[in-house]
Amino acid sequence: MKLDLRHGRVEMNHGSGGRAMAELIEQLFAKALSNDYLAQGDDGAVLPAMSGRLVMSTDSHVVSPLFFPGGDIGSLAVHGTVNDVAVMGAKPLYLAASFILEEGFPLADLQRIVESMARAAAAADVLVVTGDTKVVEKGKGDGVFITTTSVGVARDGVELSGNRARPGDKILLSGTIGDHGMAILSQREGLSFKAPIVSDSAPLNGLIECMLDSGAQLRALRDPTRGGLATTLNELATQSGVGMRLDEAAIPVKPVVAAACEFLGLDPAYLANEGKLIAICAPADAEPLLNAMRRHPFGREAAIVGEVVEDRHRFVQMTTPMGGRRILDWLSGEPLPRIC
Amino acid sequence: MKYIDEFRDGALARQLAAAIAAEVMGGRPYRFMEFCGGHTHTISRYGLTDLLPDAIRMIHGPGCPVCVLPIGRIDQAIRLALEQRVILCSYGDCLRVPASGGLSLLKAKAQGADVRIVYAVTDALELARRNPDRQVVFLAIGFETTTPPTAVAVRQAEAEGLANFSLLCNHVLTPPAMHAILDHPAGTRLDGFVGPAHVSTVIGSRPYEPFAREYGKPVVIAGFEPLDVLQAILMLVRQTNSGRAEVENEFVRAVTPEGNRKAQALMDEVFELRDSFEWRGLGTLPRSALKLRPRFAALDAEARFGVEYVAVPDNKACECGAILRGEKRPAECRIFGSACTPDHPVGACMVSAEGACAAHYTYGRFRSV
Numbered sequence A: 001m002k003l004d005l006r007h008g009r010v011e012m013n014h015g016s017g018g019r020a021m022a023e024l025i026e027q028l029f030a031k032a033l034s035n036d037y038l039a040q041g042d043d044g045a046v047l048p049a050m051s052g053r054l055v056m057s058t059d060s061h062v063v064s065p066l067f068f069p070g071g072d073i074g075s076l077a078v079h080g081t082v083n084d085v086a087v088m089g090a091k092p093l094y095l096a097a098s099f100i101l102e103e104g105f106p107l108a109d110l111q112r113i114v115e116s117m118a119r120a121a122a123a124a125d126v127l128v129v130t131g132d133t134k135v136v137e138k139g140k141g142d143g144v145f146i147t148t149t150s151v152g153v154a155r156d157g158v159e160l161s162g163n164r165a166r167p168g169d170k171i172l173l174s175g176t177i178g179d180h181g182m183a184i185l186s187q188r189e190g191l192s193f194k195a196p197i198v199s200d201s202a203p204l205n206g207l208i209e210c211m212l213d214s215g216a217q218l219r220a221l222r223d224p225t226r227g228g229l230a231t232t233l234n235e236l237a238t239q240s241g242v243g244m245r246l247d248e249a250a251i252p253v254k255p256v257v258a259a260a261c262e263f264l265g266l267d268p269a270y271l272a273n274e275g276k277l278i279a280i281c282a283p284a285d286a287e288p289l290l291n292a293m294r295r296h297p298f299g300r301e302a303a304i305v306g307e308v309v310e311d312r313h314r315f316v317q318m319t320t321p322m323g324g325r326r327i328l329d330w331l332s333g334e335p336l337p338r339i340c
Numbered sequence B: 001m002k003y004i005d006e007f008r009d010g011a012l013a014r015q016l017a018a019a020i021a022a023e024v025m026g027g028r029p030y031r032f033m034e035f036c037g038g039h040t041h042t043i044s045r046y047g048l049t050d051l052l053p054d055a056i057r058m059i060h061g062p063g064c065p066v067c068v069l070p071i072g073r074i075d076q077a078i079r080l081a082l083e084q085r086v087i088l089c090s091y092g093d094c095l096r097v098p099a100s101g102g103l104s105l106l107k108a109k110a111q112g113a114d115v116r117i118v119y120a121v122t123d124a125l126e127l128a129r130r131n132p133d134r135q136v137v138f139l140a141i142g143f144e145t146t147t148p149p150t151a152v153a154v155r156q157a158e159a160e161g162l163a164n165f166s167l168l169c170n171h172v173l174t175p176p177a178m179h180a181i182l183d184h185p186a187g188t189r190l191d192g193f194v195g196p197a198h199v200s201t202v203i204g205s206r207p208y209e210p211f212a213r214e215y216g217k218p219v220v221i222a223g224f225e226p227l228d229v230l231q232a233i234l235m236l237v238r239q240t241n242s243g244r245a246e247v248e249n250e251f252v253r254a255v256t257p258e259g260n261r262k263a264q265a266l267m268d269e270v271f272e273l274r275d276s277f278e279w280r281g282l283g284t285l286p287r288s289a290l291k292l293r294p295r296f297a298a299l300d301a302e303a304r305f306g307v308e309y310v311a312v313p314d315n316k317a318c319e320c321g322a323i324l325r326g327e328k329r330p331a332e333c334r335i336f337g338s339a340c341t342p343d344h345p346v347g348a349c350m351v352s353a354e355g356a357c358a359a360h361y362t363y364g365r366f367r368s369v
């Protein structure tokens, strides 16, 4: 039977393993995501032999709303996992995607999500090679949850880890912070601005390749997603047993995001990003690395924002535009709503 | 954003800091209290103490709504939520304030109480409209800034005949708290106050006259932006140096001598003075808080559900009282940063971003390690 992709809805039997499920997979998922491995139609994808160290990462996506300016849960599910593999200095190759669908979810929306996922995967140059679909009763999910797992191959000789930051190292940021978090929050709070705030959701593997090609001595790369810049820097400082000093005025923030933060009483340093990375590199390589980043479309607004210092308390400190000092602490207090 | 940037200009800040440094007279200390938690937050968030000469010490005041609420008040709200099964709603910070028996409203929620965060009292009204078969209680807290919106909501509830809505009223007043600070026997010596920003937009600058006239303390009302605070400190230094004690207004863009008459009339229509009210740290102060006028008595949750206020002492290790009176600094509390952190607050001053302990922990603890 042909699925009614215009008015149809997800039904319990779409997850039952029977014919309805086969139709859904064939007419919706396989159609959008088609590639030879997926087309094998077996329980698992058999992939060609890979040489080098493998990097693997997984991430669940529960963002609400499912569609937001600059992306949707489909593209986000690709970018989130691809970026986690890429920041390890690896080239992401394959993705597995697992969908939890809520009964009654419009098939048209599902199609939009899967097609967006296909476009994101193509842009990031990865293949979705295997997947799974489950359906839960109405009220037991929130439309769609997507878990993706990515596998990639690490570049030879590249060793990146959050424990490698050393005093004197420079801290770089690939662009403006808080765009994704505020895009989601402004949708939810029903805030409207002259120009809509657009999520920065993007694949970072291309930018990272350029950074690796530059030959800069990179210590660590990390994408500051949940918890934002502040949380990620604190993680890195703790892992490496160092402190950090940032220059608040050097941290790029879009004026509209800054204004929205002001209005909602939020700090952009704690808002999620889905297309930004933090790089820590040897001091002498900071300028060439910055130039390499700025040549890539996803690094055009890159900046050197601070340096690693010795500090047994592992404080991330910043000099404010006023000239005073303060800590940029771990996120605490109320958890923010579901943003990724 | 333009408007805000004007008050955060780094070059201007350095100019003001230089002016302050130039005016400070050698050999004498200056002890100023910023009454409001909003100012405490600004000072910590922008690291303003780094811009001030050592001779100037900023002392955090009690102007943090959740900080001054004693444990017994939160206990009342928890009893309503757990025993009377009402929908208890309040502002986010209130939910994390530690109460008796290791509870907080958030922990009561985990035990099954229906506790909701609202961003404005109007959200509480909406909850009442949407849940006609449930009792909805709004835990109202705050100084004169949040009182007018509560007054509007009370009138609205009365007009709509929203019989399932009521108020646990904990609105407090600024001037009595300032009196209490100055009158406290063990009180800290002060040379002046950075006066409230938003509170003063409502009550005006006049209510501070007695502090200048009778106590000889300069008061400079200031906005919450970093340049406002620095400008106010400069004005305080100048008053101190010339031996003046006046009420000055740095926040002229929002504050007038009379304040907002409409808001005052509204408050007066809905609320009257309580004979006395217990504050955390400041003790029981006469005529320092508000209750609903008899005309609105039906909306009073304390009466509706018969929840009496029972005074409960603070945790023994907690120094919140001394901190709220300006006698101690956060780092002088034995459990600051160890047993008491923003993630696991023991005292109320560690809860809100405006609390002295939370502000020091979050932004400034590198200074005291």
Ligand code: SF4
Residues within 6 Å of the ligand: B317, B318, B319, B320, B323, B330, B333, B334, B335, B336, B337, B340, B341, B345, B346, B347, B348, B349, B350, B357
């Ligand atoms: S550190 Fe905690 S317990 Fe100590 S005074 Fe501050 S809030 Fe109270």
